[in-house]
Structure formats: structure tokens, C-alpha cells
Amino acid sequence: MMFSRRSLLTAAAAIPLATRSGVLRAAEADLSALEPIVGDAVPIGPAERRGRLARAQALMKANGIGAVLIEPGASLLYFTGVRWGRSERLTAAVIPVEGEPLIVTPFFEEPSVRESLAISAEVRVWQEHESPFALIAGWLREKKLATGWIGIEETVRHFAVDGLLKALPGAKLVSANPVVRGCRMIKTAAELALMQKAADVTMAAYRWTYPRIEAGMTPQDIGTLMSAATRALGGQVAFNLILLGEASAYPHGTGKPQKVAPGEVVLMDCGAVVHGYESDISRTFVHGAPNAEQRRVWGHVRAGQQRAFAAARLGVPAGSVDDAVRGWYATLGYGPDYRLPGLSHRTGHGIGMDGHEPVNLVRGETTKLAPGMCFSNEPGLYLPGKFGVRLEDCFHMTADGPKWFSVPPKSIEEPIG
Structure with missing residues (x-):
């Protein structure tokens, strides 16, 4: 059953203020002080996509790959503009080493697929009784690409790989990773601008939400506030993960009931989307006055985040950033390695069109940091049975080293930044 904001407010009018639930108070929140801040954000345009295809084809030549198969998802959107979902009926793109890409889709879906197609491409359709893989195989033979290496984008499903192999024995x-990752990992100025705008939206939503959090609120109540602010600021809601009290000790939470309580930790991990690009920012604070242990762990995480940032130097392996933080935490008595209390997950992940994308700041990752790469920086500390602290801000590599999208907070007393 759906309730409108008006119906919620009408029902709330009969309830004494002191007994109203957090969700009703959240629904009543005054958003009049918030205005959209994304009006100057420029969507990815045709010239940008032409540049992406040119880079992809140059990488294909360098790696001896004649064609790349891509299913719906972020990579298809990245190269072609096509926004489509995955189903048992194959819609896909094939990028050749030279010339225009091929779009394959069911006959009855063609008009819808063309609505978002943002590049010049050949579109071939298949009927319900036909094989889309035979269609692709025939096109590859026409282009004299059937006997060379065919790259498979890393999220393509098995049925598509199997179908292509049967149609093209x-x-x-x-792997198409040298091509697709080679393009998507290195963000252009246009992409960085959209990621910056998404971060600006999330930070503004945090600043509006933080002073409105009250004792007794649930994660859903706080998420309602954060979502309302994100939309009012002109962003789309990517996600809101709210962990209260002991739940903050488990990086992705628990199913147990939670409510804001005085002296307990509030951990928020939230993101927005602006024209297809995401933010991912976490803040941790205490409702009321923090105790000595909470203050100490918060300070360690802030210092750990700064160490990760300092370790992110051009040309170093991505895994060395994780090593720098994890090794330092061990000197403080955490861990070692992934043991608890300590840092039980990687220090960070790639980010862009997907909230999590290659590569990660994790032990053993040998990819060298280069300008245009974007990462989260979130070396949280977790004390099972007690609480956890995660501060997460994203940065991108520049010719001069790392640069923050959002500036980390300096103290637990001013936890938003």
C-alpha cells in the first residue's frame, strides 16, 4: 500500500508530537532551504563517446583483439549510451577494431533500444525463433573478425559466451579487460566533473540531515531524510546504509532492530548519482557525547584515511595503499591483517558509473596508479560487540597526486566536514 506525503501528514496531525514515529517526523521535514545544485552538470555527449570508442579501438589494436562483446550494464551505457536491462533475450553490442559497432537486439525491442542509442552503429535484429549468436557470428564473418581474438567484457553471462562459441566453433x-578497464578506469575531465557534482550532492545532503537525527529514529527514518535531501538537491539516490550502535561493528550491518540512542555510534554510508556517475561517502559520529574509546578509534580511522591518501602516489601498485594502512593499524594493536578488532575489508574500491568497479585498493593488486583513476578511501575499524567507525571519501589521481572529491572531517565533534 502506498502513502503520499500528504496522507502521512494528515494522519500525523492527530498524533501528539512527542509520540510521533521517526518516519512521520522524517516525512514532515522542511526541505525549503534546499535547492538543486546540479543545473550546471553536463551529461556525457556524442564527442565524449566517440573518444571512448577511439580509445577502445586503439587498445584493441595494441592487444590483438578484433572485437569486444558487451551486454547491458554500465559498460554498454559507457560506450553506446544504450540503457537496457538484462534478460534471457540477448541485447548486446560488438565493438570491432575498426568501424562502427554492432547492436544486436530482439526485433520488437529495436525502437526502444534506439531511443537511448547515442552513437552511430549498425543495428541488427533477431526474431523469437532465431539465434542472436548466429547473427553476431555472421557479422563477425562479414567483417573478417571471426578467426581472431574476441574479447568478452567481464560481466557477460555464461549463456552468451556459450551461445557465441556454439555459433562460432x-x-x-x-578477456576484454585490457580494453574495457583500460578505458573506464581512466576518467576524463567530463567524468570527473560529474563525480564531483555527485559528491557535492551527498555532502550537502549529509549537512542537512545530520542536525535532524533524533534519539529513537531507525535506519529507515534517517534514510528517508537523506533520500529526501538528495532528491531536493537534484541528485538520484544511489543507496543509504545506516548502521546504529553495535550494528556499526559489522561493515554491512545486521538484521537486528536498531534505534538511535544517546552515546551510541551512528554510521552512515550514502551515495548519489548525477548523470550516471556515483558518489560514495561514509560518516561516523556519536549521538550525544562520545566516550574515550569511541573518540580514540575515530581518531585512528581518520589518521588511517590520511595515511592511505598519502600512500596513493603515481606509479605505485594499488595494493600498496592497503598495505600502508593495514601495517600501521597493526602497530596500534589492531588485526593483524583482517583479524578483528581491526580492518576486515579492503581499504578502497574503484568508482565511477558503478559504485564499485575495478580496480581495488587491496593487498596484491599490482595495477599502478595513474592520472584519472578514482577510488574510495575507507579504512574502517570494527570492534565486534561494540561499535565500528568508517570514514569514507573518494579521490582521483591527478598529475600531481591524489585529490579529494569530498574533504574528510577533522574531528568527531564536527563529523561531517
Whole structure:
């Protein structure tokens, strides 16, 4: 059953203020002070996508790959503009090493697929009784690409790989990571501008939400506030993860009931989307006055985040950033390694069109940091049975080193930044 804001407010009018639930108070929140801040955000345009295809084809030549198969998802959107979902009926793109891409889709879906197609491409359709893989195989033969290496984007499903192999026996299928990752990991100025705007939205939503959090509120209540602010600021809501009290000791929470309580930790991990690009920012604070242990752990996480930032130097392996933080935490008595109390997850992940994308700041990752790469920086500390602290801000690599999208907070007394 759906309730409008008006119906909620009408029902709330009969309830004494002191007994109103957090969700009703959240629904009543005054958003009049918030205005959209994304009006100057510029969506990805045709010239940007032409540049992406040119980079992809240059990487294909360098890696001996004749064609790349891509299913719906962020990579299809990245290269073609096509916004489509995955189903048992294949819609896909094939990027050749030279010339225009191929779009394959069911006949009855063609008009809808063309609505978001943002590049010049050949579109071929298949009927319900036909094989889309035979269609792709025929096109590859026409382009004299059937006997060379065919790159498979890393999220393509098994049925598509299997279908292509059956339609093209002897096909040489290889990973398309050198091409797709090679493009998507290195953000352009246009992409960085959209990611900055998404971060600005999330930070503004945090600043509005933080002073409105009250004792007794649930994660859903706080999420309602954060979502309302994000939309009022012109962003789309990517996610809101709210962990209260002991739940903050488990990075992705628990199913147990939670409410804000005096002296207990509030951990918020939230993100917004602006024209297809995401933010991912976490803040941790105490409702009321923090105790000595909470203050100490918060300070350690802030210092750990700064150490990660300092370790993110051009040309170093991505895994060395995680090593720098984890090793320092061990000197403080945490861990070692992933043991608890301590840091039980990687220090950070790639980010862009997807909230999590390659590569990660994790032990053993040998990819070297280069300008345009974007990462989260979130070396949280978790004390099972007690609480956890996660401060998360994203940064991108520049010619001069790392640069924050959002500036980390300096103290637990001013926890938003």
C-alpha cells in the first residue's frame, strides 16, 4: 500500500508530537532551504563517446583483439549510451577494431533500444525463433573478425559466451579487460566533473540531515531524510546504509532492530548519482557525547584515511595503499591483517558509473596508479560487540597526486566536514 506525503501528514496531525514515529517526523521535514545544485552538470555527449570508442579501438589494436562483446550494464551505457536491462533475450553490442559497432537486439525491442542509442552503429535484429549468436557470428564473418581474438567484457553471462562459441566453433575468446578497464578506469575531465557534482550532492545532503537525527529514529527514518535531501538537491539516490550502535561493528550491518540512542555510534554510508556517475561517502559520529574509546578509534580511522591518501602516489601498485594502512593499524594493536578488532575489508574500491568497479585498493593488486583513476578511501575499524567507525571519501589521481572529491572531517565533534 502506498502513502503520499500528504496522507502521512494528515494522519500525523492527530498524533501528539512527542509520540510521533521517526518516519512521520522524517516525512514532515522542511526541505525549503534546499535547492538543486546540479543545473550546471553536463551529461556525457556524442564527442565524449566517440573518444571512448577511439580509445577502445586503439587498445584493441595494441592487444590483438578484433572485437569486444558487451551486454547491458554500465559498460554498454559507457560506450553506446544504450540503457537496457538484462534478460534471457540477448541485447548486446560488438565493438570491432575498426568501424562502427554492432547492436544486436530482439526485433520488437529495436525502437526502444534506439531511443537511448547515442552513437552511430549498425543495428541488427533477431526474431523469437532465431539465434542472436548466429547473427553476431555472421557479422563477425562479414567483417573478417571471426578467426581472431574476441574479447568478452567481464560481466557477460555464461549463456552468451556459450551461445557465441556454439555459433562460432573455434572462436578464440579472451578477456576484454585490457580494453574495457583500460578505458573506464581512466576518467576524463567530463567524468570527473560529474563525480564531483555527485559528491557535492551527498555532502550537502549529509549537512542537512545530520542536525535532524533524533534519539529513537531507525535506519529507515534517517534514510528517508537523506533520500529526501538528495532528491531536493537534484541528485538520484544511489543507496543509504545506516548502521546504529553495535550494528556499526559489522561493515554491512545486521538484521537486528536498531534505534538511535544517546552515546551510541551512528554510521552512515550514502551515495548519489548525477548523470550516471556515483558518489560514495561514509560518516561516523556519536549521538550525544562520545566516550574515550569511541573518540580514540575515530581518531585512528581518520589518521588511517590520511595515511592511505598519502600512500596513493603515481606509479605505485594499488595494493600498496592497503598495505600502508593495514601495517600501521597493526602497530596500534589492531588485526593483524583482517583479524578483528581491526580492518576486515579492503581499504578502497574503484568508482565511477558503478559504485564499485575495478580496480581495488587491496593487498596484491599490482595495477599502478595513474592520472584519472578514482577510488574510495575507507579504512574502517570494527570492534565486534561494540561499535565500528568508517570514514569514507573518494579521490582521483591527478598529475600531481591524489585529490579529494569530498574533504574528510577533522574531528568527531564536527563529523561531517
